[in-house]
Amino acid sequence: MSRTTACTAQEGVGREVCTVLDVLGRVSGKWSLGVLSETLHGPVRFSALERSLAGISRRILTLTLRELEEDGLLVRTVHPTVPPRVEYAATDAARELYERLTGLADWARRHPEAAAAGRRPGGAGAR
Amino acid sequence: MSRTTACTAQEGVGREVCTVLDVLGRVSGKWSLGVLSETLHGPVRFSALERSLAGISRRILTLTLRELEEDGLLVRTVHPTVPPRVEYAATDAARELYERLTGLADWARRHPEAAAAGRRPGGAGAR
DNA sequence: CAGGATCCGCCACGATACTG
DNA sequence: CAGTATCGTGGCGGATCCTG
Numbered sequence: 289m290s291r292t293t294a295c296t297a298q299e300g301v302g303r304e305v306c307t308v309l310d311v312l313g314r315v316s317g318k319w320s321l322g323v324l325s326e327t328l329h330g331p332v333r334f335s336a337l338e339r340s341l342a343g344i345s346r347r348i349l350t351l352t353l354r355e356l357e358e359d360g361l362l363v364r365t366v367h368p369t370v371p372p373r374v375e376y377a378a379t380d381a382a383r384e385l386y387e388r389l390t391g392l393a394d395w396a397r398r399h400p401e402a403a404a405a406g407r408r409p410g411g412a413g414a415r
Numbered sequence: 416m417s418r419t420t421a422c423t424a425q426e427g428v429g430r431e432v433c434t435v436l437d438v439l440g441r442v443s444g445k446w447s448l449g450v451l452s453e454t455l456h457g458p459v460r461f462s463a464l465e466r467s468l469a470g471i472s473r474r475i476l477t478l479t480l481r482e483l484e485e486d487g488l489l490v491r492t493v494h495p496t497v498p499p500r501v502e503y504a505a506t507d508a509a510r511e512l513y514e515r516l517t518g519l520a521d522w523a524r525r526h527p528e529a530a531a532a533g534r535r536p537g538g539a540g541a542r
Numbered sequence: 543c544a545g546g547a548t549c550c551g552c553c554a555c556g557a558t559a560c561t562g
Numbered sequence: 563c564a565g566t567a568t569c570g571t572g573g574c575g576g577a578t579c580c581t582g
Contacts, residue, residue: 402487
């Protein structure tokens with residue numbers, strides 16, 4: 289895993305875009321945000337995450353956790369018991385990042401026009 | 416193109432995560448942010464974008480522009496002259512979104528530990 | 543000049559099986 | 563329980579050629 293890290297392309301545009309791209313890369317995994325939201329308020333066990341994030345595979349969950357840990361967004365704690373017990377908790381940095389990300393939801397609420405755009409008639413509303 | 420739109424997975428997690436995911440999907444294209452940053456301050460021609468975003472292919476630039484337009488982030492203006500002249504400009508919604516996104520850069524500055532994490536010794540700085 | 547049409551490679555994600 | 567190992571796949575991005 290471990291995204292390309294550091295603006296692999298886009299040398300033409302401003303440095304700020306590059307930084308934003310880098311940050312987005314850290315949470316761009318399909319399940320990264322879900323994992324973060326589940327670990328915001330205290331340690332959560334691997335199996336608990338697997339249950340909350342219905343549909344995720346063990347492999348992807350592991351990779352996602354490793355990436356977030358490597359990025360300093362999660363702390364991994366191993367309790368040397370048997371059976372093993374491993375817990376994951378979001379860091380302060382992760383919580384701040386998460387807050388800013390949810391700010392994007394505010395944007396969506398303030399811009400229904402944009403939010404409604406691009407909806408496929410077949411699969412939008414329900415589900 | 417046109418991302419899956421509307422949380423295709425992640426029914427388990429909160430609705431807010433879903434909304435954020437949707438918003439991120441709108442700018443997740445490899446060049447979407449670059450295009451936005453170039454069009455923030457007034458109309459820009461297709462060829463101008465192609466020059467600014469060094470390395471982008473015509474096809475991808477077109478697709479990116481179409482997607483952003485469909486999402487209400489860009490306005491496309493065709494001047495019926497010959498040769499044709501097409502200009503793209505960010506909408507107000509896009510500018511607000513862009514501002515919130517650059518807020519993520521602030522986060523990176525406030526968290527050097529996280530920002531520095533995951534750097535591959537071989538391929539970071541230079542290039 | 544601003545694209546559309548085609549073909550292709552890569553990589554994130556996924557399914558499944560095995561293990562300390 | 564909490565992972566690793568292996569294999570397979572869809573879809574985004576890119577290269578290249580053609581056109582109103």
